[in-house]
Amino acid sequence: MRSQDHDRIYLSPPHLGRHELNYLHKAIEDNWVAPAGPNLTGFERDICEFTGAAHCVALTSGTAAIHLGLKLLGVGPGDEVLCPSFTFVATANPIVYLGASPVFIDSEAETWNLCPVRLREAIEDRIRRGQRPKALIIVHLYGMPCKLREILAIAAEFDIPLLEDAAEALGSRYDGQPLGTFGAVGVFSFNGNKILTTSGGGALVTNNADWDKKARFWATQAKDPAPYYQHSEIGYNYRLSNLLAGIGRGQMELLEDRVKRRREIYNWYQEHLNGLPGLSFGPTEPAGGRSNRWLTCVLLRPSETAVTPEQLRLHLETHNIESRPLWKPLHLQPLFAAAPMYGGAVCTNLFEQGLCLPSGTAMTDTDLKRVADAVKEMATASYN
Known part of the structure; x- marks a missing residue:
């Protein structure tokens, strides 16, 4: 479809x-x-x-x-x-x-x-x-x-x-x-x-x-x-x-219901997409921290999969599904090219490997399944 x-x-x-x-x-x-x-x-x-x-x-x-x-x-x-x-x-x-x-x-x-x-x-x-x-x-x-x-x-x-x-x-x-x-x-x-x-x-x-x-x-x-x-x-x-x-x-x-639902969506994706080659979820809650999981984010590790975040984003678009790259670090923006930067490798790798999946609280299980099936379809195709 x-x-x-x-x-x-x-x-x-x-x-x-x-x-x-x-x-x-x-x-x-x-x-x-x-x-x-x-x-x-x-x-x-x-x-x-x-x-x-x-x-x-x-x-x-x-x-x-x-x-x-x-x-x-x-x-x-x-x-x-x-x-x-x-x-x-x-x-x-x-x-x-x-x-x-x-x-x-x-x-x-x-x-x-x-x-x-x-x-x-x-x-x-x-x-x-x-x-x-x-x-x-x-x-x-x-x-x-x-x-x-x-x-x-x-x-x-x-x-x-x-x-x-x-x-x-x-x-x-x-x-x-x-x-x-x-x-x-x-x-x-x-x-x-x-x-x-x-x-x-x-x-x-x-x-x-x-x-x-x-x-x-x-x-x-x-x-x-x-x-x-x-x-x-x-x-x-x-x-x-x-x-x-x-x-x-x-x-x-x-608000509390919305937070509960965002966390449920993150957990649903984890349950149904875990095990796909090279795909992992993040970020991780620190000790004592509880996230509202505003957006569910995934990383695609290039050492374990040939699928890039941009390929997956474009594939989801063919299913009329919106996704988005992680934030492009500000030290890589032309606007701030001259600004001092301490480190840079971690956030650069996150940008290059990451994608945000649909996370709206009105999503149904049918919607979630559509997203998951499209992600799996791309992962499977990369090995054919």
């Missing part, structure tokens, strides 16, 4: 229910459609209750949250910010927005996140060069907790503030504590492909009341407290709308 015979299976489409409509209808009935209103304050309260963070500012994107978070940490022109290379470009772009420069660090092979050994190497080398890093961004890639115990200890040793990019990791935990709450600032994304979506959107969380107030100020064009429009600082149009926050409130009611 080829593509024309089946509906498309997407990588990670939105999964909406009836809950969201209740909040949307109420917002429209009450004429609350601006970036203010009961849904917005309620959504922020929901996130605080779920994560345990003291404060939450709902914003137009996770990128906006990283931008404001770095400003709160005092990042500015001429500074350097430590950042994993193996992540989406939105993690690093706000560093450049602020006139600072990223310093990229390789992954470790278990969680695929920032390597503590390379982190220490980078910090010590930058200090020797007279450039003490201003901040550290960590990312919980594909919802997988990084090795927080080791990383937090290093950040504390060198007194470097931490911004926690949990854009893909809402619902994941480490030692029972929700991700996004370990750093001075935490960030979530609610883009359309995330485990919780508001169409577009994001959030900044912190336990610092002054930072909460400052982020809100910047996010609403930095309007001074005056009866007229007066501005003493540069501000941004970053606040989430009350309508989109309503979608988020409905989604929050289902």
Whole structure:
């Protein structure tokens, strides 16, 4: 059966229910459609209750949250910010927005996140060069907790503030504590492909009341407290709308179910695809870590199979199935060609060998079987 015979299976489409409509209808009935209103304050309260963070500012994107978070940490022109290379470009772009420069660090092979050994190497080398890093961004890639115990200890040793990019990791935990709450600032994304979506959107969380107030100020064009429009600082149009926050409130009611289903999908793939030549699953949960398994990822080891990730991706397309390569490391991007990089072999190999399989929570067992059968078909064909 080829593509024309089946509906498309997407990588990670939105999964909406009836809950969201209740909040949307109420917002429209009450004429609350601006970036203010009961849904917005309620959504922020929901996130605080779920994560345990003291404060939450709902914003137009996770990128906006990283931008404001770095400003709160005092990042500015001429500074350097430590950042994993193996992540989406939105993690690093706000560093450049602020006139600072990223310093990229390789992954470790278990969680695929920032390597503590390379982190220490980078910090010590930058200090020797007279450039003490201003901040550290960590990312919980594909919802997988990084090795927080080791990383937090290093950040504390060198007194470097931490911004926690949990854009893909809402619902994941480490030692029972929700991700996004370990750093001075935490960030979530609610883009359309995330485990919780508001169409577009994001959030900044912190336990610092002054930072909460400052982020809100910047996010609403930095309007001074005056009866007229007066501005003493540069501000941004970053606040989430009350309508989109309503979608988020409905989604929050289902978040634990969504995490449960993503983990079930990962386990289903493992059960039905284990044993295929050269194919393995990752990343691996660290001790104390529990991933939301936002996307199921596989590696194809070239020493054990002739099938490449790109060949498998194209083969899945013939079955009308969307898949996607793992993130291309930022140190390999033309945009950041001149940026310092510590290590590189691990994340480069992951990019060259990896593929994300469809992982949407609305997938049925029939959908999963379609994907698995197509993967097996390609694996079998490579030996004919």
